[in-house]
Amino acid sequence: MKVIKFFNASMMPALFLAVLMVGCDNSTDADIDPDAPEVFSTIPMNNQEDVERNMVLEIVFDEAMDAATMNNSTITLQQGSTTINGSVDYSGTTATFTPENVFAAQTDYTATISTGAKSSSGVALSNDYEWSFTTGGNSEQLEAVELGTAGNYVVLAESAITNNPTSAFTGDLGISPMAESFMTGFSQTAETGYSTSDQVTGRIYAADMVDPTPSNLTTAVENMATAYDDAAGRTAPDFVELYTGEIGGKTLTPGLYKWSNTVLITDDVTFSGDENAVWILQIAENVTMSSDVSITLTGGAQAQNIFWQVAGEATIGTTSHFEGIILSMTGITLNTGASLNGRILAQTAAIFDANTVVAPQ
Template identity: 65%
Template sequence: MKSIKTIFKYSTFTALFLAVFMVGCDSQNNGDPDNDAPTVLSTNPANNDADVARNMAVTITFSEAMDPTTINANTFTLKQGTTTVPGDVTYSGTTATYTPTDIFSAGEVYTANISTGAKSAQGVALSSNTEWDFTTAGSEEPIAAVDLGTAGNYVILAKTAINNNPTSAITGDLGLSPAATSYITGFALTDNTGYATSDQVTGQIFAADMADPTPSNLTTAVGNMETAYNNAAGRENPDFVELYDGDIGGKTLTSGLYKWTSDVIVPASVTISGSADDVWIFQIAGNLNLSSDVEITLSDGAQAENIFWQVAGEVTAGTGSHFEGVILSMTGITLNTGATLNGRMLAQTAVILDANIVVEPQ
C-alpha cells in the first residue's frame, strides 16, 4: 500500500503537468476560438464585381462577432480614386454596412477597405487589412430609348378594351386590336371608313374590325408594342435595384435603368430630372400605384417621350394625379377621375378612363 507522501507527490506532478499543458495550448490559441483573430468571410459587392447597382450599400461579413465601437468610418472606408465617399457605417450581428449618402456615379471604380483597427468582441484585431474594388453599372452616356415602332403612332393602344367614363379629352390616335369597335366605350363614336372619330378625341380611333388597311396596321402596332415591352423588360445591368424599397414618393430620379421585383408606390410627388437626351427605363415586376393628387413632374429638360414605365402588373393613377411618360403595361392601365397624363398608354389588356386629360408627348 502506497504512503500518503507518495500519493501526494504523484498528484502534485499531475497538476503541474496539466497546468503547463493548458498554458501551452492557450499560447497557441488552441482550444479557445475566442482568441483567434477574426477574418472577413465575404463582402458585397465582391472583389472585382461589375455592373453594381448605384444605390447599393457595401457590406462585410466577419467570421465572428466584432466590437461595434471598432467598426466605424476610420476602420471601414470607401473611396472613388483618392476621394472618400461620404456615408454612414453601421454594425449588426457579424455584418458591417457602409451606406453612401448619395448614389454612386455611373461606370466608376470604387475601393472599400476594412483595417486591422477592427477588433473582435474579445478585443482581438482583424487578421489583416482587407481591400477590394468594384465597378458601378451604367455610364455617363444616355442609355438607348425603347423603340416603340408603329405603336408610337398611338396615344392609347390596347388589346382587349378601351373604356371611358365621359367626359375625357384625348389628344392623339387610339387603337384597339384584336378586339372590335364595340369594346371601345364611352366616346360616342362617329364611324368613318377605316376609322372613327369622337368629340372627346383630337385624333382618330381605330379598331380591328374596321376597313382595310386598319386591321393589318393595328396587328403590326400591337406586335411592336409587345416587342417594346420585352425590350424594356430585358434590359440588363440596372443602375438602381429596389431603390427606396419601391416607395419613390418625394424623390428626384435621375436618368438610368431602374429595377424592382415587387410593387412601386408613389404616395408623394416625384421629380424626374435630366436633359432632353436622357432616358429613364423603370422595370417593375409588380403593380405601379400613383396616389390621388400626386404629380410626376419633369425638370432640367427631361422629355416624357424618353421615360418608359415597363410594368408587369397593373398601373393605377389616382384621382386628380398627373403622370409623365410612356406606360408599357402587361396587365392594364386605369386612370381614376380627373387624372391627367402626358405620354402614351400601351396596354396588352385594357385601358380604363374616367374624365381624364391625355396628351401624346411632343
C-alpha cells in the same frame, strides 16, 4: 575567431537561446493578437464586377464588434482619390455602408476597414482590410425604346378601352383586334376609316373599320409587343430593387431600373436628366401610384424618354399626375381625375375616369 575559454556543459542552453534570440525578429508576430477579429465576408466580394449602382456595402465579421468603432472613420470608400460619402450602420456582426449617392457606371471603387475597428472586447483588427469592385450599368447614353407605329397613338389597347366621361385625350386612340364596340364612353361619330369624339383631340381607330385601318392597327399592336419585349429584355441594369420598389419621394437619374416586385409611388417622384436622357423601368409585377401625388421632370427630361415596362397592372391614383410611356402586359387604369403626359400602350384593356391624357411632344 574568438574562443570562450571558460566553457562547460551547463552554459549550453543559455548560449543556444541567446543565439536564437539574436537571429530571429519576432516583432511582427508579437504585434498580432491571436484574439483579433477578422472580416468573414463582404458584399460585394473582392474584384466583383457588374455591381449594381445602388449597392449597399455589407461587411460581416467573425465576432461581435464594438459598435462605437463602426463609423465613417474606420469604414471608408473611395473612387480613385475621391472619398465617397455615406452612412455606416452596425448590428450583430454586420456593418453596412450606404452611399449618399448612387455609384457611377463602369467605375472601380475601393473599400477599406481600418485597424480602428475593434471587437466588443476591445481588440483591434490586426491590419487594414481592403477590397475592390467594379460597377456595371451603362456608361454610355441608354438607347430609347423604339415604339414603331405604336407611337402614333396616345392610347392603344387590344381588348377594351373603357371611359367614364368626361375625359380629355390629345392624340389618336386605337383598339385591335377588338371592334369599335369594345371602346365605350366616347359618344363616337363615324367617319370613313375612323371616328371622332368631343373628348378626343385626334381620331379613334378600331379593327372593324374600313381599310387601311385594320392593317395599320395590326402593325401598331405588333410594334407595341416588340417595344415591350425590347424594354423587358434590356440587360446590365444600373439599379436593381432600388428602394425595394418604394420610389415615392425619390429622385431618379437616367438609366435602366429593374424590380422583381411591385413598384409603389406613395409620394412625389422626380425624374432628373437632360433632354436626351432615357429611363427604362423594368417592373415584374404592378406599378401603383397613390392619390394626389405627381411625377415631375427636371433638367429638360422628357416624358417620351421614360419607359415603364410593367408585367402586371399599372394603376394611377385619383387626381395624381403621371409622366412617361406605359407598356403594360396586363392592363392600365387611371382613377378619377388622374392625368398623364405620355402614352398608354396596353396589351389588354385601358380604363379611364374623367382623366386628361396628352401625347408627349
